[in-house]
Amino acid sequence: MASRSTLRSDIFLLVAGLVAAGLPSAPSYGQQAQPLEKRFMLGVGTHQGLGGPVSSRGYVPAANINQIKQLGLNAFRDDFPxxxxxSPGRRMGFTAKLGRLEEQVKSGVARPLLILAFGHHLVPNSMPPTTDEARQRFADYAAAAAQSVAPQHPVLELWNEWNMAAKKDPAFSVENYAALARVTQPALKRAAPNTPFVVGAIGDDPGWTWTERMxxxxxxxxxDGISVHLYNFCMAPAKRxxxxxxxxLTAFHRLVAQASGNPDFPVYVTETGWTTATNKCGVSEQMQADNTAQLILWAxxxxxxxxxxSLYExxxxxxxxxxxxxxxxxFRFDNSPKPVACAVRGAWAFVRSSLSAERKSLSGGLVAIRTSSPEGGKAAIWSEDPNARYQVRLRNEAPNATFANPCDASARSASDVWMPVSSTPLLISAGGSAVPELDVRQAR
Incomplete structure (x- = not known):
């Protein structure tokens, strides 16, 4: 066993520390402070709105509603075609084809984020809407759709990846998208004034060229907000x-803040995730779990x-x-959970009550997320390098502090132990007090 002095020579202090100094303990927060779960929608993509009464993708509302409950999520995203x-005769309302979507929306399991999209087979020039008549007909549908789900407090999104369709069809121009928004938004707001209307749903856009034009x-x-889809599963392995x-996403936010003149203009990531396919673009199930947990903690x-x-899917x-x-x-096609399911549940449970949070980049490529919540200070730590391993230890006594990983069934005492840090986030709860400073060393 190494001596105490030898151990100290292996230790480097966190550059910013992991002290909750500057993060008040819970009792000093004002009554206005809201937990993250009241300010942020963590959702998941589902496919109830496409495919008719029986889904070829295996989506069944009863099972999927239960899965959303298991994960503890407060939102889901789906199509509202x-x-x-x-229906013919300009009758608006849920039909048998939308029965699965109606069941999930009206279950109240989570807040719906619904995509207003796709043309109508009875409306000329509607895929996409390119004439005044087609735009007005779309706006009438959007208003009726908003009114039909208003009791569930939805967020409504204009189309899905319009910019991707633009690569093949010039009708999907920036100008036509903006024109559709200009007609749809007032109609929707008259029907459901409190329903947020989100534009964008921007698919892959290298250099943000389409986004800037929009x-x-x-x-x-x-x-009321702008949405974007972010994927990297087919990039070089180190970038996944x-x-x-x-x-x-940070670069996208800068563009939006500049264009809107509002540094807090609402941004929604309405698709992101990693495929575990066994081909050159897939990642391992553990990497899918680690990446997703990290993203939730950072959010x-x-x-x-x-x-x-909204995690896809x-x-x-x-x-x-x-x-x-x-x-x-x-979850897999047979509804058995992948490791990412418990990673999502555990990471979200860790931060959903947070009143404030900040990110610190630490020596050795470690990331630390510090939060304050009514339960006390918390810290999530991981390595950006999946091959690097570190250990951390509380520098001062904190008898109530515990640690766990997102998928652990129970937490362990953090008192006087070296805790492992890898790409799987380490979650430290200080048990009612501020997070103490930590010592860090490379794992032996």
Missing amino acids: WSDFE LQTGILQYA SSTEIIDR STAARWLKGM LKDSGKNPAELEDNFGL
Whole structure:
């Protein structure tokens, strides 16, 4: 066993420390402070709105509602297609084709984020809407759709990845998207004044060129928020990380803040995730779990402007292990959980009550998220390098402090022990007091 002095030579102090100095203990917070779960929507993508009464993707409302409850999520995202909501004779309302969506929405399991999208087979020039008549018909549908789900306090999103369709069809232009927003937003607000209307749903956009053109149209004056989809599963293996997603999202936020003149203009990530397909773009189930937990923990620090994140998707949509689209789920096609399911549940449970949070980059490529909550100070720590291993120890006595990983069934005492840090986040709870300073060393 190494001597105490030898151990000290292995230790480097966290550059910023992990002291909760500057983070008041819970009793000193004002009554206005709200927990993260009241300020931030953590959701998951589902597929109840597409495919008719029976889903070829294996989505069944009763099972999926239970899974959302298990995860503890407070939102879900799904499609609300125009062609299935407006029947001949311009009758608006849920139809048999939308029965699965109606059941999940009206279950009250979580707040719906619904996609207003797709043309209507009875409306000319509606895929996408490119004429005044088609836009007005779309706006009428959007208003009726908003009114039909208003009791569930939805967020409504304009279309899905319009910019991706633009690569093949010039009708999906920036100008046509902005024109649709200008007509839809007033109609929706008249029908459901308190329903947030979100534009964007921007798919892969290298260099943000399409996004910048969209922002130049002044579209944000017709929106309560902007949404973006962020994936990196087909990038070089070293970039298939939460860090890359966070960096790109931060750049996106800067563009939006500049265009809106509001540093807190609401941003929603309405799709993000990693596929576990057994092909060159897939990641391991453990990496999917670690990346997703890291992203949720980090999101707690950005809630001033980041208002929601929807993980793609609740369950695998198919059975082919090599098919990218079949393997994004938190649960497998047979509804058995992947490691990411408990990682999501554990990471969200750790931060959902937080009143404030901040991120620190530490020596050795470690990331620390510090939060304050009514239960006391907390810290989540992980290594951005999946191959690096560290250990941390409380520098001062904290007899009530505990530690765990997101999937652990129970926490252990953090008193006088070296705790392992890897790409799987280490979650330290200080047990009613501030998080003490930590010593850090490379794992032996």
